[in-house]
Amino acid sequence: MFNRHYHALVLAFQFLTRIPVYRIFSIANKVPTPQVAGKALLYYPIVGAVIGGALISVPLLLRWLQLDVTTSMQAAFVLVLWVWLTGGLHLDGLADSADAWLGGFGDKQRTLDLMKDPTCGPSAVIVLVLVLLLKWLALSEVIAVIQLAPTWQWLALVFVPVLARFEVMLLIVHTPYVRTEGLGTELKNQAQIHWVWFWCISLALLMLYLNLWLSLVVLTTAAIGYGLMRRLMLQRIHGWTGDTAGASIEMTELFLLLALSMAL
Template identity: 25%
Template sequence: MKRIKRYAKRFIIMLQFFTTIPIKENINCHAEDYGKGLVFAPFTGLIIGIILMGIYCGLELFFPHEVVFAFIIIAYIVLTGGIHLDGLADTFDGLFSGKSKEKILEIMRDSRIGTNGVLAIVSLLLLNYALFVSLDLQDIKTVLILFPAAGRMASLIGAGASGYARKTWGLGKSFIDFCDLKEVIAGSLIYTLAIYIGLGVEGLVIASLTILFPYIILKLIEKKIQGATGDVLGALCELNQTFFLICFMLYKGVIFKIF
């Protein structure tokens, strides 16, 4: 019973931290709960996706396909509070500054957004919109449910496969310090099962690619800052969501036509 309560607490913490869903529950938690709770990050992504799918089903009755996806992107930003997009912007500002590790981390911590950060957000949102609009109608609802799970899977991998880059405390320290291989494996199973249910056996290829991709990006980032931060976890989330959409489109549009 204690274990069930602990898991339930950590799941609620993930919903409270990664979404703007109004859960008015004052939970007594520790730093460990954030890192260990990341095992539920892919499931949190599925909940975000289900909400987005519901919004799509409502809006498609009144608006053209292209307009609906503009609303979907806005709804996603509102639903997540833009927390991962903020991490994406900070990460790109830091990594593309051409500075030393210490200066990169300083830039990433700065609340102000720079040119590289703006370009990263605009480019990714434009690409997401183009990918959404290009989806076949029969695939839209499934993709809307699954793509946020791919993003949160990437954050889990980023936390579990790296150390904390800063010498001082930061927002991502609790996640990175207390998330280990056990959480990554369990979260990967949740994520892969969701992909399998949604896309069938062929979806396992996409699941594998979207587990490998954030790990590769993480290792490239580690060459710059010798670890990860909360901003990096957010950047991995947003990048992997877009990568999921690209993989899905290539797999359905190219490989399916070949075979």
């Protein structure tokens, strides 16, 4: 049982990042069983925590080295690292979803077919540029406010990728998977609802303990964003796909960064 969870944790990093875990952990080169692939879902928030820790290391390192770098440049460095760590996987899902949503004309099958199309249309390019631009601007505002704050306050930024990946976990558990085969089927079949409650309660209590007002803003934003995105998926394609799951990560991160930039 321990080996299955250990393999699932490593597999979660393979699913969601480009961190070369296969060079570090030999078990990463082992073909996962459906049970292990399903359990990987349970460790998505941990992957988010590692990503968040890496992101805040950039401005903290620059501060420790006493380098005079503008907040806009720090935000650019953080955003580049963010995209690199995820390999652009979620941005790809966002691009495919944008093309499908705008080109599907409300038709479910046409929308699903467009998401399978590997080409990137103008709608996808526009959405990607706008999302990355807004992320950079929001990051600049957040870093400008908390760069002189105590180190523990940087946890506000860490919770952004954590909550985004928790919401994907929640989406997979509570929303039908559209396609009849693929990895999403394994994740859906093996999902464990008690883990969702564990992460939900743990994250909420920890955030509220650290900062009540800011946490209420962030958690409310996350809940509203999740509800709206889930509703859009159910209305258009009657469920979720890998592309819409990736898009939800990107959009949740954007919503939370904007909320932080206005609430700090």
